[in-house]
Amino acid sequence: MVSPGVHQFTKEAIRHLADAHNAIIEACVFQTHWSNVCCRDEPGRTTKLLPKFVGPYPVTGVVDGKSVYKLGLPTELTKQGIYNNFHASLLRPHYPNDDDMFPSRSMVEPYDFSEPVNVEWVVDNIIGHQWDG
Missing domain, CATH: 1.20.5 (Single alpha-helices involved in coiled-coils or other helix-helix interfaces)
Known part of the structure; x- marks a missing residue:
């Protein structure tokens, strides 16, 4: 019981x-x-691998009464949606490369920030993953 x-x-x-x-x-x-x-909607590059600053670009104007400068950006950057007005805290002076200390040291400009939005990839086979059950 x-x-x-x-x-x-x-x-x-x-x-x-x-x-x-x-x-x-x-x-x-x-x-x-x-x-x-x-x-995020799409995979992006890690921020630690992105350059801190790109350029140099010429200052083309100043916004009156503010610490905002207009830069002459190339068309590749404006196509990426980057506006040409920047606050002074985001800008740094340009020091040209010392060719005696660092010969042939230059960065290809402009930096490729991302793939174009309209690019699509067709995947035929996934070879980097194995299912375990």
């Missing part, structure tokens, strides 16, 4: 187990939601 307390205890244990299971699922959904909020 089983005492009535055992049945009550098992019902409580099963209920607690279901509550814990529901809490785990809820936490997983919550974390997935907030993780996806910060995701």
